[in-house]
Amino acid sequence: MSTAGKPGVNFPLNDEGKRPTSTLNKQIIAEAMGAMDAKAKEMVLKTPDWRHRYADQLIRMVEMGCASEKAALDQAKAGIEYMHKTFTYIKDGNEIPFDEAMIAIKDLGDYKYTGVIKGTGAPVDEYTIPYKNKKLTGEALVRQVDKWVAAGTIEPSAGEGIKAMAEKPELLANLKNRRFVLLGAGSAMGPFLTLMALGAHVVAIDIDRKPVWQRLIKVARESAGTITFPLKKPMDQLKDDEEIAENAGCDLMGATPHIANWLCSLDDSTPFTIGVYVYLDGFLHVLLSIASDAIIKAMCAKYASNPRMVSLGYLCTPTDVHVVPAEAAQESRQHYSAVTLDKVWESGIHMLSGGKFLQKNTRPAIKDEKGNELHIMDELSIAQGPNYALAKRLQHWRAMVARSEGHPVSSNIAPSTATVSVIHAKTFAWAYGGMPHFKPIEIFEPATSNAVMCALLLSDVMTDDTIANPERQLANPQQLFSEGAFHGGLWRTAYKLDSIAETSVLIYWMDRLKYVLYAILLILIIVVKKLVLKK
Secondary structure: OOOOOOOEEEOOOOOOOOOOOHHHHHHHHHHHHHOOOHHHHHHHHOOOOHHHHHHHHHHHHHHHHOOOHHHHHHHHHHHHHHHHHHOEEEEOOEEEEHHHHHHHOOOOOOOOEEEEEEOOOOOOOOOOEEEOOEEEOHHHHHHHHHHHHHHOOOOHHHHHHHHHHHHOHHHHHHHHHOEEEEEOOOOOOOOHHHHHHOOOEEEEEOOOOHHHHHHHHHHHHHOOOEEEEEEOOOHHHOOOHHHHHHHEOOOOOOOHHHHHHHHHOOOOOOOEEEEEOOOOOOHHHHHHHHHHHHHHHHHHHHOOOOHHHEEEEEEEOOOOEEEEOHHHHHHHHHHHHOOOHHHHHHHHHHHHOOOOOOOEOEOOOEEOOOOOEEEEEEOOOHHHHHHHHHHHHHHHHHHHHHHHOOOOEEEEEOOOEOOHHHHOOHHHHHHHHHHHHOOOOOOEOHHHHHHHHHHHHHHHHHOOOOOOOOOOOOOOHHHHHOOOOOOOOOOOOOEOHHHOHHHHHHHHHHHHHHHHHHHHHHHHHHHHHHHHHHO
């Protein structure tokens, strides 16, 4: 990345005047692991080729965190603290530690005003999930959820969360008693569209680009919801939606303290749920993640005496390493050891690849200091890189720490989704096409993923029935990510996601080519038949 640095949050300069990302990435993981084991820290720092070896240390960190509640929280706190004091913030040419900037900068910057738009549409009265060209509600939705659970595509706890939204309409009626702060409101995987259709009040934070806000404002006008957002000019001076769009939005990385101050200036009439849906490629994802975390930290600090005023919402990636329910690990092992015709050729591919393809995804169970058995699932995708992994790990850390401080936290696993940003790469599109061979994997359309994950978020923050409730006791904080998982089958299939990609591409093309072979065979049959008839 550029050595000069841009206004806002940055990776720090090193002694050579550069801003390396991999070196700091490794140091952050080392600091987190060093909170409980100095030797582990040294081992991380000595890891060569971090770009391709980071996954080993992330798995080890999760396993070490299984030792006790204290171990998991100490890791999380150490990682968060090191990131906030090590990253820097540039303003007016001055560069200071990020945590100091968040305290020292107390003004609103360019965002001195607040816009509010109330939609004129009628709220939907049933929770709806689009799926395979159908709109599922009520009993039809419940039946489909039960099918997903039975197949192993989602965890039973995720099924219960979705069904709660289908069976308890009073939850929808209570949406007006909460505000949803969406960091990355326009994200394809975010709940903005669903929340607005339900008549919710959304506090929208997104980049200050006119096309983004034209879309958000249009949705808001036509919906039953209300949208609140930062403005650079008073709303009564803006004559139409075009001018509002030109002055709406903010730079999350470039003006983090100002955005935090703006959010903290909002009235406390109703509770806030802060959801993080931001994403950029590479090191920028880390910067977005720490900027989002700083805003969450500020809001949590404001309501420290009443933590239930601020709940958090995250979308966990399925391509990570997680503590999973014993039942999920057991089913995955059963799939791996099953004797079937498919397993014959799968075993052949595994051997021919030298063990690279079709690797087992479950790790040996770990017993904590109290004798509880915890199960680890490795679905890390090394190709996504250490920056993506760190950005998501920071979210895990904040989720665990915030919950320990009394904040409700919704942090559910989202499924693999055929978003435009993913399938525009042909290789990924082919892999997604072949993955459903490995039961019970299913790839979902964005509209379905959006709706099911919003349902799980609402179930978590609108009821006290789920693991998001901080009063529910956990054997280990990392179990926060075990329930409510809509993982698309990854936790119950036999293999690591990283090890099925190439085989999935092969399966995709074999499936496509079979129709060509069928056509050739049909033509041959017709030709032979004609020749026979001529004779």
